[in-house]
Amino acid sequence: MPLLQMEKVGIRFGGLKAVDGLDLAVEPGELVGLIGPNGAGKTTVFNLLTGVYTPTEGTITYAGRRINGLKPHVLARLGIARTFQNIRLFPSLTVFDNVRVAYQVNTRHTPLDSILRLPRFFAEESRMAEESLELLGRLDLLAHKDELARNLPYGLQRRLEIARALALKPRLLLLDEPAAGMNPQESRQLMELIAAVRRDFDLTVLLIEHDMSVVMGICERIYVLDHGVLIATGTPAEIRRNPRVIEAYLGEEAS
Ligand SMILES: Nc1ncnc2c1ncn2[C@@H]1O[C@H](COP(=O)(O)OP(=O)(O)OP(=O)(O)O)[C@@H](O)[C@H]1O
Known part of the structure; x- marks a missing residue:
């Protein structure tokens, strides 16, 4: 049974469908990437998973329990922790x-x-x-x-x-662009760190990242969003040669 499952999940902001009919599943212990161009809806997915937003459609199940609409502090206690794209330390x-x-x-x-x-x-x-x-x-x-x-x-x-985030003792860790602003050496170290903490803390990880060397280097599977819609899912090798992904996001040079 997946630890996390999103079934036909959608959210609308006025006329904009930021996420539309998303099906996504993460098995316990997996390290899964979520990629896509700016504005694709990636951070909105994290906001849906952490109770910042309530889906207007579909069902989110975590550890066998429907979690639509639960408050952020309840979800944190259930074991869903996140980091933010713009650092939010004290x-x-x-x-x-x-x-x-x-x-x-x-x-x-x-x-x-x-x-x-x-x-x-x-x-x-x-x-x-x-x-x-x-x-x-x-x-x-x-x-x-x-x-x-x-x-x-x-x-x-x-x-x-x-x-x-680890201090919350999560089962599911959501990382929002952890390598943003890092140089290549820092990104490499970060990649090793994420792989190691996943192992040591028995975690399941969902990772948003634009740095393709990080994503392709550590993720076992990848979901690709574009304009709120899932356009591909597969292993890094499959994603790298997927024509739709190349067109929408990676560009020819990445293939
Ligand atoms: N609270 C909100 N109200 C209105 N529109 C929103 C809100 N949150 C997100 N959006 C819109 O939803 C779309 C998806 O945004 P989101 O931040 O999830 O994209 P993203 O894939 O994380 O992009 P980036 O890679 O730039 O971080 C964008 O068009 C954004 O403007």
Whole structure:
């Protein structure tokens, strides 16, 4: 059974069908790419999957449950985490605090525990701090833990965004253009990082990316959108030689 399934999903903004009749399925553990020209509807798909938008048509099923219209925080608790195309860190917090704050989503202590400073509160706080450090270590960010997020080089800010998403302990990780603005060496390192965290954290990944070396290098299957409509799906090799994809997106030189 797929972990994620979209069946005939659509959303309309006024007269514009940003996503139209989309069928997409991701099996547990898969790393799947979502590509297409600017304005194709890729980020809108992520907004549908994370409860920012409710589909006007179709059904979204995650882990066997219909999730149409659930709120973003509910979906985060169910294990769907994302990063954003435009980085959304807390710029004035340290690297460590950016991750620790993300852990709060799964916290079990009640407001009363924290007001009364009950033992459960302290136990959870120290567990979250430990896990945050472990995660920063795993993503090679430990040396930067006390720096303000806004002072990190761009590539590391993108890495921190992934760390924050992982702090939610997701089953499904949605990455929106993680290599945007990176140089080729940073992109290569990022590719290795995504492949490694997928393995280590037992994740299923859906990846939006314009950098074809990243997409073709790590994705097992790819979906191609154009004007909100699915125009192709297949392995990287199949996508690279698909005439419709070449015409709409890749251009002749990529084939
Ligand atoms: N809230 C909204 N209201 C109106 N139109 C919207 C809204 N969100 C997205 N759109 C429109 O839906 C279409 C798809 O946008 P979307 O951002 O999903 O594309 P994309 O494939 O992610 O593009 P890019 O590669 O440039 O990020 C665009 O025409 C966009 O203007």
